[in-house]
Amino acid sequence: MADAASTNSVTPSKRGGWNTEDWWAVAIAIVVLGGALIAVWVSRPDDVDQRIEAWATADANVDQLLAAGNVSKSERKAAETAVKDAQKKVAPNPLAAWMGKTSGWKDDPRLAFVDSKGRSTVVALLSLFTGMGCLFGLGAWFLGRRMDQFIPGFACLSLLAVLAQVLADHELIKHFGLEYALWALVVGLIISNTVGTPSFLMAAVSTEFYIKTGLVLLGAEVLFHRLLALGLPGVFVSWIVTPIVLISTFIFGQRVLKMSSPSLNMVISADMSVCGVSAAIATAAACKAKKEELSLAIGLSLSFTVIMMIVMPAVIRAIGMNSVLGGAWIGGTIDSTGAVAAAGGMLDNTALQVAATIKMIQNILIGVVAFGVAVYWV
Template identity: 55%
Template sequence: MTTPTEHPSPATSTSPPSVTPPPRPGLWRDMRTSEDWWAIWCGAFLLAASFAAVWWFQPAELATAIAAGEAVEVVSPLKGYVAKPGGWSHNPWDALQPKLVGIVGVFVIIGGVFAAAMALRGKPAGGFLMAFPGVFMLATVAYVLAGQEVVKAYNLEYALWALLLGLIISNTVGTPQILRPAILTEFFIKTGLVLLGAEVLMSRLLALGLPGVFVAWFVTPVVLITTYLFGQKVLGIRSKSLNMVISADMSVCGVSAAIATAAACRAKKEELSLSIGLSLGFTVIMMVVLPAIIKAVGMDPILGGAWLGGTIDSTGAVAAAGAVLGDEALEVAATVKMIQNILIGITAFCVAIYWVTFVERDPRGPRLGISEIWYRFPKFVLGFVTMSVVFSLLYANLTAGPELVDATIQGSSKTLRGWFFCLAFVSIGLETNFRELLPQLKGGKPLLLYVCGQSLNLVLTLAVAYLMFKIVFAEAIAP
């Protein structure tokens, strides 16, 4: 049974519902109880605490040294207390032992913040505290597996191992009931996305100027809309929400966009899992194959980086693939991807409007108003945008803004964000049963949708990137 403050995922049908939406909670009550709002509060608290620690312990005369052109290193005092497992070759303990204090620190921070949030929302915090160690242990194992020397060489990231661990448990022995209070997929991922907002600085838009904006903001909506229409009109995919989540996942920026879009169109968890599985699988393939193709044909590193940034789903995978081509390609790829990441919120908002006004509207019933769009809109996206704006202002206006913001992100918030994502992937796996996914894979339509959509994405991104980076703005971006 779902409370009015939650955002359930009802079964998708081919016809819109004919009932009037139930009464919605008031804004104040929603802000005190809703998971979306609490993702904002938790993320904002963690970012504020992280920045405050850096600010309080910044080196003496930092501003003077920077004004004099001296190199000054700013390190977060939290860096030793917030960590993830490192790399190893033969003994897994080598990944844990040097980082043990930091791993325990993350466990205490996330466990404490989320337990407090659960209690303040009126949820059973005790059950969460009993279950969280088990879910956190699985996330730790995923990080350790991803850090193995051979595995790391193949760029098999923690997200894949976290998902696999959860899937193995849920599809063999079954997910233990004791773990369920800590399987908070959306709460984890939404809080992580709020933290991500601090990393997507608005100033990055100026790094490569209009070329990156054209590649990211023109191609993405064209591919998303075209892929969705292709799935509906040509492939005849019955579930519109599955069609939309796959289209957004593939065209915007992978898992983050899939989560935001799934919340906007109320996709089922099984559909979200399927979309993420397709995304992770193709991300691993593309991050290996695309750099090899770029090198083989002798493509310019700037053009190659723009192509990678606009097509590979995961930000981490984009960085890894760009690094293979060199620093120049890495800079372009990461910037294009960060510009594209800003579309997460815009995409979720547009999908919410489309879903309420077209997909779920009953022509025979009352017309749904703007209030229903606001209710459906994923509120955590507001936190993502707000954190981006706040940290962009800090970065640009404080005397030592770049050093302080970078120390905050590198010293704690980026690591915490990775843990939140890892916990979310473990939770997705624990919640997913392949027997429930099989009907969605019938006929191979979701796979065909992803392949066709990604093919269009690859061709169109390369064409627009060539036009923008090598012709229209070639002189402006020349080194």
């Protein structure tokens, strides 16, 4: 364990505060978005304005259907498919041949690596992971990771990611809505609780690094009009409900549970009401909590996050809750930002966008909450 921990540690940078996972996550996302933008711009069609207008019209139809609330699942799916088709027609993707993904399959898992036109996607998958490996490898090198362990570790992680996606693409599994995030969790639990996580793999296990990069990319995908579509309900869930949960939880812990440590109570309250680990760390510093109290709060948060990440999508499906409301519930309830994205993805893309948007708005409160706690503690 000591070797694994040292392998995954970050050497303090002498170049300043920019050399952190946060900054590298943003930098990698900017490179990806910038490269995609340049490629699409160069290959844009002549009638791009008309295609954009058709895309906007199709997207507006989806918003109207969601606002109606009583739309059938087939109608919503047809409308979302129309949006995707219109989006693809806006500009052809010149990088599609180098960005592979797995396909659905039933009896032969090899069919997962064949696209709808019968072409193999193995080379495209390899090129995708090679490109991402180079970008993350560059960031890892600047962060002090050992490349002789990061490279094989990232390659192994890529294979495990493909395995999780292939399992999720099975016809029967897809029918029950058991998405890739669940299978990634299952595969990881099996490895860690049987053979154990290899030390070389730990060099590439930078969960927060990957999640932060993914969230920047996801944030670029969540268009501003989606944020406006949430309107006052979205802001209410994020900025009104969160302080209420924080204060009521703290009062409950002190007066009902009679917790002996107010600082532990406050860290747990902030952890579960805002965004998990990040809020816990910020609040622990504000209320001068002990290291053991912070560790306990984080442990509780991660334990319940794993449970809720799996249970909440299942409950939402069972009671027939629509994607917008389900995504808002997930975004405002699950602690960890990464788990919010994973749980939302278990439902559908709409739930993912709503959940991520709610959580992103909620995350803005980290500094406000920490400041408020510091003032209260003085």
